[in-house]
Amino acid sequence: MTDLLLFKDIDEPGLDTLEVYERHGGYQALRKALAMSREEVLHELEASAIRGRGGAGFAMGKKASFLPKGTMDKYLVCNADESEPGTLKDRDLMLKSPHMLIEGMVIAAYTISANLAYIYIRGEYDLPATRLERAVEEAKAAGYIGDSILGSDHSMNLWVHRGAGAYICGEETALLDSLEGKRGNPRLKPPFPAVQGLFQGPTLINNVETLSTVPTIIAMGGERYAELGVQNSTGTKVVSVSGNVRRPGNFEIELGISSRDIIYGLAGGPPEGREVKFWFPGGSSSPILTKDDLDLSYDFDTMAKAGSMLGSGSIIVVDDAHSIVDVALKTAEFYRHESCGKCTPCREGTNWTVKMLERIDDGEATPMDLDIMASVQEQIIGNCLCVLGDSMAMPIGSMVEKFRDEFEAHIEAARARNELATTDEAPPEAIIQGAVA
Amino acid sequence: MSAIDPSRVPRFAHGSRVPGWDEAADLTKDPAPMPDPATTPVPEQLRATIEDYMSRYPDRHSAAIPALHAVQLHHGWCSPEGIEQAAAVMRVTPGYLAAVATFYDMLFTEPVGTHQVFVCTNISCSLCGADDLFAAFQEHVGDDAEFNLRSFECLGACDMAPMASIDGSYVGPIAVDEVPAVVEAVRRGEEPLPDRQLSRRKALDPPVIS
Numbered sequence: 001m002t003d004l005l006l007f008k009d010i011d012e013p014g015l016d017t018l019e020v021y022e023r024h025g026g027y028q029a030l031r032k033a034l035a036m037s038r039e040e041v042l043h044e045l046e047a048s049a050i051r052g053r054g055g056a057g058f059a060m061g062k063k064a065s066f067l068p069k070g071t072m073d074k075y076l077v078c079n080a081d082e083s084e085p086g087t088l089k090d091r092d093l094m095l096k097s098p099h100m101l102i103e104g105m106v107i108a109a110y111t112i113s114a115n116l117a118y119i120y121i122r123g124e125y126d127l128p129a130t131r132l133e134r135a136v137e138e139a140k141a142a143g144y145i146g147d148s149i150l151g152s153d154h155s156m157n158l159w160v161h162r163g164a165g166a167y168i169c170g171e172e173t174a175l176l177d178s179l180e181g182k183r184g185n186p187r188l189k190p191p192f193p194a195v196q197g198l199f200q201g202p203t204l205i206n207n208v209e210t211l212s213t214v215p216t217i218i219a220m221g222g223e224r225y226a227e228l229g230v231q232n233s234t235g236t237k238v239v240s241v242s243g244n245v246r247r248p249g250n251f252e253i254e255l256g257i258s259s260r261d262i263i264y265g266l267a268g269g270p271p272e273g274r275e276v277k278f279w280f281p282g283g284s285s286s287p288i289l290t291k292d293d294l295d296l297s298y299d300f301d302t303m304a305k306a307g308s309m310l311g312s313g314s315i316i317v318v319d320d321a322h323s324i325v326d327v328a329l330k331t332a333e334f335y336r337h338e339s340c341g342k343c344t345p346c347r348e349g350t351n352w353t354v355k356m357l358e359r360i361d362d363g364e365a366t367p368m369d370l371d372i373m374a375s376v377q378e379q380i381i382g383n384c385l386c387v388l389g390d391s392m393a394m395p396i397g398s399m400v401e402k403f404r405d406e407f408e409a410h411i412e413a414a415r416a417r418n419e420l421a422t423t424d425e426a427p428p429e430a431i432i433q434g435a436v437a
Numbered sequence: 438m439s440a441i442d443p444s445r446v447p448r449f450a451h452g453s454r455v456p457g458w459d460e461a462a463d464l465t466k467d468p469a470p471m472p473d474p475a476t477t478p479v480p481e482q483l484r485a486t487i488e489d490y491m492s493r494y495p496d497r498h499s500a501a502i503p504a505l506h507a508v509q510l511h512h513g514w515c516s517p518e519g520i521e522q523a524a525a526v527m528r529v530t531p532g533y534l535a536a537v538a539t540f541y542d543m544l545f546t547e548p549v550g551t552h553q554v555f556v557c558t559n560i561s562c563s564l565c566g567a568d569d570l571f572a573a574f575q576e577h578v579g580d581d582a583e584f585n586l587r588s589f590e591c592l593g594a595c596d597m598a599p600m601a602s603i604d605g606s607y608v609g610p611i612a613v614d615e616v617p618a619v620v621e622a623v624r625r626g627e628e629p630l631p632d633r634q635l636s637r638r639k640a641l642d643p644p645v646i647s
Contacts, residue, residue, distance in 0.1 A: 083593070162506065181499045242561040246645050247644070
């Protein structure tokens, strides 16, 4: 286990204030970065090979390098609309160490010569947003944000923008629309935000955790950072473990440790007498993995090879006391609620899937409906404007594939229960319980 | 009898059966114009807040969501009157702001109670019993109009599951038998379960819960 980077002093009382943050070496990386040229800072970020921590896992340095050079208005946006079910890492980072994010943003804005930056934080995060706003005020008063920062040629302004409760606004182009004061509908890509983003200008959008890591990368050097972790998944990552585990919470790990070490070691495994039935490795959008996959290394490539994804790094553990149909229904209902309705496969597909799962739950379905449901998922994947539709289709598709027997048993049990309900005889207890389990 | 029985059309969670959903739009009517700033009275505080928000962006439209938050804080909900006031300050049509307000879960276009209780019923919380928790809240809040009780999508506090956001602060885990005390504390305007507030939680070494 490596030393903690992001969570090093996280529980230090008062770390959210400038004074304590500076006492722990805060804003030294910014001084170092401003003494370097923009190309050198970008080179460090590329050398670190850090992949975006928000879900897509795109290399941060590469994304920053896509922005055109020149003197046009460019923007930096921090995606703090952390809404993926199971994810709570950004909450703690902003709550406990807001200055680390601000320092990372000033360095990133310097790198791409952006003069205006926004933190789009979800409206539900009232306390983290309040602390961020206070930290931004402190940073402005101390001259870390403003004109000619620390005597350099870099000037910028930064604002915290609160959202109002919409999962879709975590999608980068929907976030931009929302930040422009519209309904949060995703845009057609290309053009990508690096070319045409906020207010039609080139825009760099990164997750809170990615930007919070930037000061560390500058302080220790990109190449040294890249030595942490494994091939193609460098560095440390804050993973959120939740669901049926004894110690749910955030843990900073070095990428590439075994999933079993995270679920059983750090999070304490499922409650007494229970077993892991399946788990989402990267938020509820990721295809599920079962207990046979627990020994896989937790990194981007291994998760992709296993047919799932690391996503936002949020593990949701489900134990054997829960029915697959219930979890599938909860998942599908969430995406139906959050679908923005702009494109058809997602709007209709999520609604259809919920209706079919309800039929399965009510005993009105036949095993053939499972094939129809699986084919609906296939028709959603890759056919939507953004990944919200895929985010439902991938986990639901994987649940039907991996637990088809249980779905069929559930259909049969619910059907038998309905048949008994129409006769006068009192139903045998065993059948009722079979239908509920 | 019409082909569709309106009472049998389910009310979808995303609000597709809003009042007037089955009435045709009057296409001969002009859209509501931008309110005249000279004749629309706007509370001074609200105007100052919205103007401050507008100054933060190169395009004033960006202030729509913060402005609606401000309207909600002032009026308790995004009332037609409040939307009209914000529209007068922002120099947009009320329809523009109403379109934004109806999209977001935290902007209320109908009057709501003053105490916001959002119970997370998403996957992680429901694995830990959130559906029972929400039912208990429904039972103890009853038809108290002071409360705006609703189930909510993942609030990003799965480590505190099952939890609720009570007047903006995260509290959890909440056991079903603690709900009456929590509801009472909210009624009295006190902080419920102070030792289980997010603000007092540590990030490292989360506690064992079971």
